[in-house]
Amino acid sequence: MLPSSSYQPNYFSIEDILATQERTPCKFLQDVPRMGKLNPSAEEKDLKVGTELELPLWLVLDGAAGRQLILAPELPKIYREAYREILKADATAIDLHKFNLYFYELGSYIKHFDRRGDVHNILLHTFTTRFRLIMDLANNADSDPTIQNKLDTLERRLFKDGHNARMKLNTWLLESGIPLKAASMVDNHRKRKRVNEELV
Amino acid sequence: MDPDEVEFLGEKSMIEIVPTFNSAPIYFIGGDVGPFRASIPLRVPLWVAVHLKQQQQCKIIPPDWMDLEKLENLKEEEKSNRSFIKMPSEHYIVEAKLILGCAADDIPRTDEIRTIIKDIWDIRKSKLRSSMDQMIKKSAMYAAVDNLTLMEINSIRPLLPHALEQIYRIKSNKRAILNRTQGSVTTPSNATGSFTN
Structure with a gap:
């Protein structure tokens, strides 16, 4: 059973297309003839060296590749130092959906613009710290359905898969005439006592 | 895997019954069952037992571990132990559900047993x-899953494997562009490792 979230970008992947249309700031290293139209603030026919523009990522990727570099990409603001600090402080508190719909997808492109690997580390850090959040959500999603709005697309898919599996298991546990259940007294506690706090 | 598929696998485990009828052996692809002699106990696959029980043609003798005292001990041990302890049966949850579901009258103190098995499951x-959570946080390379039963392993699918796969993607996502921006022509493998860790 191949997992549905085994996602590898390819030419026709809608998600990849959507992720790569994010505006990415970049600076031109060469004059580009007849491309003045890309710069809406200038009337000239050619793009001058040193122009700073925000272009979609798919264009930037090609411009920043090859033997002759046409432009130098910069990090979009959500991957810059200030935002990285926020993520480092507490990644679980963040509305990643507002940051970017494709935080991780975009991040894995963007991180190549960052030589020091900070972006790479923050992606990993964000994912690993938020995993608990996703897992807990998937296990008890009925408590607050709006909370999944804080997840980015990739996390949301993980959540959905996890949630479906969880629901199946719950139905299975309940479907026999006499379900396996915890003592009613335990259920009546608003919160179940942890068995042994440091063990579990 | 669906829980139902796990249940199907669990139904193959053997259980002792006391039939109330006589019959020649029944030949199945998976093996022969019987012969049945009234009130002589014999071992049959769980699914046969459940089937016969539903037709009121046998009494199910609960497995040794389905005993309140033993389960109490098991629960205590499970509580005090940091790792998972060995369960008496690879499919304890399936067996418990099926047996308690259809043969409640053959087992003494069903309610308490049901509760305690659920407690063990919850712990x-x-x-x-x-x-x-720890494994993901520490980006551990592997985890020992000794003594986990099939249903438990199945309960963390697909979340854990998918999450690990995404971590792998984040870690290994080196594209050829990295080399190209450096202006040198290198094989993609040369680029890996520069950012990891």
């Missing part, structure tokens, strides 16, 4: 959850 699930 193990919460252990499983915290160890999953």
Whole structure:
């Protein structure tokens, strides 16, 4: 059973297309003839060296590749130092959906613009710290359905898969005439006592 | 895997019954069952037992471990132990559900047994959850899953494997562009490792 979230970008992947249309700031290293139209603030026919523009990522990727570099990409603001600090402080508190719909997808492109690997580390850090959040959500999603709005697309898919599996298991546990259940007294506690706090 | 598929696998485990009828052996692809002699106990696959029980043609003798005292001990041990302890049966949850579901009258103190098995299940699930979280947080390379039963392993699918796969993607996502921006022509493999860790 191949997992549905085994996602590898390819030419026709809608998600990849959507992720790569994010505006990415970049600076031109060469004059580009007849491309003045890309710069809406200038009337000239050619793009001058040193122009700073925000272009979609798919264009930037090609411009920043090859033997002759046409432009130098910069990090979009959500991957810059200030935002990285926020993520480092507490990644679980963040509305990643507002940051970017494709935080991780975009991040894995963007991180190549960052030589020091900070972006790479923050992606990993964000994912690993938020995993608990996703897992807990998937296990008890009925408590607050709006909370999944804080997840980015990739996390949301993980959540959905996890949630479906969880629901199946719950139905299975309940479907026999006499379900396996915890003592009613335990259920009546608003919160179940942890068995042994440091063990579990 | 669906829980139902796990149940199907669990139904193959053997259980002792006391039939109330006589019959020649029944030949199945998976093996022969019988012969049945009234009130002579014999071992049959769980699914046969459940089927016969539903037709009121046998009494199910609960497995040794389905005993309140033993389960109490098991629960205490599970509580005090940091790792998972060995369960008496690879499919304890399936067996418990099926047997308690259809043969409640053959087992003394069904309600208490049902409750305690659910407690054990819950304790193990919460252990499983915290160890999953730790594993992801520490980016551990592997985890020992000794003594986990099939249903428990199945309960963390597909979340854990998918999450690990995404971590792998984040870690290994080196594209050829990296080399190209450096202006040198290198094989993609040369680029890996520069950012990891």
